[in-house]
């Protein structure tokens with residue numbers, strides 16, 4: 001067998017996270033550790049960020065349960081929400097936060113009675129065209145979710161297609177679309193105070209009783225946290 005080992009430097013990971021947070025001092029930054037933390041080991045990275053990252057984000061319920069079964073108790077956002085209505089019971093049991101980006105997820109949530117209201121992130125497609133409601137539909141869904149007893153700590157979320165590109169043109173377009181929606185929804189918005197070193201995190205706005213805007217993390221690349229031997 002090819003004797004290849006990748007050593008992950010978790011201090012570098014913590015360093016990168018702190019560095020990214022410095023870029024958005026008025027925000028909280030969620031660490032996306034989907035896809036086994038992009039191959040860096042989700043459980044190990046989650047443990048390394050415990051007490052540092054206010055929340056973690058993964059793609060799906062299986063990734064979240066892997067973390068919970070490893071004893072990770074930090075808040076976890078399901079970036080793609082549920083894939084079947086039956087997963088709502090697990091979201092409730094494991095106190096997960098979930099994105100809602102399509103009508104069937106909305107209907108399933110409204111037909112469900114959780115033990116406690118669920119923190120929901122309404123995903124709007126501000127231009128990446130991967131997942132999310134159109135800004136117009138998002139405005140309607142927002143009104144529904146903000147009245148729903150199943151929901152608490154409602155956030156607006158959007159995925160940026162090219163936040164790591166030198167040319168910030170498309171990012172600016174997406175931010176403008178998101179900010180306009182946030183203003184129509186009367187959701188507070190805080191933008192990074194200075195350009196971010198490419199590419200790291202985009203900040204998350206602290207949850208308030210009211211709704212808030214957020215953007216999400218991308219990849220760690222500031223300081224390569226691994227050495228091939």
Ligand SMILES: Cc1ncc(COP(=O)(O)O)c(C=O)c1O
Nearest residue numbers: 032079080157158159216217218
């Ligand atoms: C809002 C948001 N940001 C970031 C990501 C991370 O995505 P990617 O791994 O494609 O960079 C996702 C993934 O679903 C997301 O929904």
